[in-house]
Amino acid sequence: MTAYEPTPPPGAPPAAYDAVVLAGGAARRLGGVDKPGLRVGGRALLDRVLGACADARATVVVADPRPTARPVRWAREDPPGGGPLAALDAGLRHTTADTVVVLSADLPFLHEATVRTLLAILGAAPDAAGALLTDADGRDQPLVAAYRAAALRSELAALTEEHGALTGLPLRRLTGALDLTRVPDPVASFDCDTWDDLATARARIREHGHVLDEWISAAKDELGIDLDVDIKVLLDLARDAAHGVARPAAPLTTFLVGYAAGRAQGGPEAVAEASRKAAALAQRWADEAAAAQADAAPDATPGTRPDAG
DSSP states (O other): OOSSOOOOOOHHHHHHEEEEEEEOOOOOTTTOGGGGOOOOEEEEEHHHHHHHTOOOOOEEESSSSOOOOSOOOEOOOOOOOOHHHHHHHHHHHOOOOSSEEESSOTTTTHHHHHHHHHHHHTTTOOOEEEEEEEEETSOOEEEEEEEEEHHHHHHHHHHHHHHHTTTTTTHHHTTTTTTTEEEOOOOTTOOOOHHHHHHHHHTTTTSSTTTTHHHHHHHHHHTOOOOHHHHHHHHHHHHHHHHHOOHHHHHHHHHHHHHHHTTTTTTTHHHHHHHHHHHHHHHHHHHHHHHHHHHHHTTTTOOTTTTTT
């Protein structure tokens, strides 16, 4: 795997889309465990994927129902365990958007920006039936893709007519018949098929430069909040409170800022305003401490104190 951060999407925001997440596989290489429920960074793999398609108009998860970080619609192929094409067909029946994002439930590094990139690339290629990621070895990843819903429905219907059912058919029978745009991304396409894959994912999110973003995302999921704030502002505030007042003031001050913003029923702007006020207060405390030290110095003379004038 190479770069961790997703590439910002080109062009205008994507059109409305629905999402279908396939989460009912057998996970044979993991001994049949509940793979979507395995945790990376304290969050279930399924919840991480649902976070990446949070702006979907409708999200359908093909699996048995379970608690999730955000509401979804549940579907199941008949019979259960009929394979990815049968699952995709079952999920697609609950969508109405012209564009559908199709995802597996085991993608620890998938982010909203990657989904938006796929949608933007598909939108810029009117003759393509879909845009999908390729992995580090250049292999197609059809379960990390954006498709035109009409093309999927047409090909699924043709396969059903040819074979009598979709049960047991591999995904390549679908994607091989579609005109697809390929987007190399060895990170977002990384999936957790083995215990080694899971260990790699868990180690990577703790690397320097990623851990704070991962922690904030996990905490927001756990607390049921969806608020984007300037992390640097809050870290600077915590530093100023620790240096200008006392070390325990750092976490207490950031808590009070969040509480104040919540009472004001505001979003990021309210957090920024509360942070500005608290930072100014911390600076006044620091100035007073510096002045007190100057007053206590044996050679202090009028007009040399930091707050003089």
